[in-house]
Amino acid sequence: MSIGVWSLVVALAALVALTFIPTQYVIQRPGPVYDTLGTAPSADGAQVPLIEVEGTRTYETGGALNLTTVQLMGNRERTPSWLELATAWLDPSRAVVPIDVAFPQGLTAEERDERNAALMVNSQHEATAAALIELGYDVGATVEVVEVIEDSPSVGVLEVGDVILAVDGRPLESAADLRAEIQKGKGEAVELTLQDGDGERTVTITPEETTDDAGETVWLIGVAPTTEYDFPVDVTIQLDNVGGSSAGMMFTLGIIDTLTPGQLNGGKDVAGTGTIDASGAVGPIGGIRQKLYGARDAGADYFLAPETNCDEVVGHVPDGLEVFSTGTLDESLEILEVIAEGGDTSELPTCTAP
Structure with missing residues (x-):
């Protein structure tokens, strides 16, 4: 054989070998996009309203307020091949991340799914509270334990149904408050004031x-x-097989649009992403670059991005998409007002290089 033929044989053999060599990475790619003003598939495949409100008047909507998602390609049982990774590295809509980031050590895939499902439920509660508070409704709030994770520091200390009143003596108004207070300590033990059927008690957890x-x-x-709220109207959010808390802001905007005249x-x-709490604070999310491409491919012209994700946005905005940064619900509503009126979007806040 000639040298050229041998080179080709060696290259093909190397490619085949790379297909079977295990890797320690997974790939993030754009996931499905769902219009909060439209429908979504239920668990049995039927199309149902993504947001449904009962107990008060609702209004016709138009256009789209899309929430964006990210899909993971690979897991600990089956990681992408080196060829798949190489392809992803060359694709600006995808990201290659260490498997320990996507699937933390000591956390099973089932536990990860359970955590994300719980985050989604809480996100829906917070989004509903933020929307109703913005519209002038009164809502009450208590932070309740709905699950104690196996082999966690709370086993034997907290129980399902416990109401957490305070952390280190500071009263709580939402589950987001609880998480924020725990993060402040950076691993230091926290003292929780609880209420259950027997009254109040205090426990310490590291x-x-x-x-x-x-x-x-x-x-x-x-x-x-x-966070358990006493909502004066019945808001139902129906979105199957999507976890995490990053859809919160778009849920809130969809609820507000449904409950107010005109088209927001x-x-x-319009598409977007970002967590939200009852106070209307918009927080950071993961996979922002994949969500930008997912929004563009779904036909969105505008995108609302958390200002805390701006460092990941700069230089990675796909052609045809205008991206605006937001840190609060009020800022998001102001951006939408300009878009709705056909105003000058060049004056709106954007992500800029430091």
Whole structure:
């Protein structure tokens, strides 16, 4: 054989070998996009309203207020091949991340799914509270334990149904408050004031360290908390097989649009992402670059991004998409007002290089 043929044979053999060599990475790619003003598939495949409100008047909507998602390609049982990783590295809509970031050590896939499902439920509660408070409704709030994670610091200390009144003496108004107070301690033991059927009691728990989907260090006590509100209207959010808390802001905007006259987006296609709490604070999420491409591919013209994710946005905005930064619900509503009125979007806040 000639040298050229041997080179080709060796190259093909190397490619085949790379297909079977295990890797320690997974791939993030754009996931499905769901219009909070439209429908979504239920568990049995039927199309149902993504947001449904009963107990008060609702209004016609138009355009789209899309929430964006990220899909993971690979897991600990089956990681992407080196060829798949190489392809992802060359694709600006995808990201290659260490498997320990996506699937933290000591956390099973089932536990990860359970955590994300709990975060989604809490996100829906917070989004509903933020929307109703913005519209002038009164809501009450208590932080309740809905699950104690197996082998966590809370096992034997907290129970399902416990109401957490305070952390280190500071009263709580939401599950987001609880998480924020725990993060402040950076692993230091926290004192929780609880209420159950027998009255009040105080316990001390030392959080354990892990990483979130964005690769950031977080401290967890091992419970799934939810904020229980006394909502004056019945808001139902139906979105199956999507976890995490990053859809919160778009849920809130969808609820507000449903409960107010006119079209919040002026009939235009708007997408976005970001956590939200009852106070209207918009927080960071993971996979922002994949969500930008997912929004663009779904036909969105505008995108609302958390200002805390701006460092990941700069230089990675796909053509045809205008991206605006927001830190609060009020800022998001102001951006939508300009878009709806066909105003000058060049004056709106954007992500800029430091």
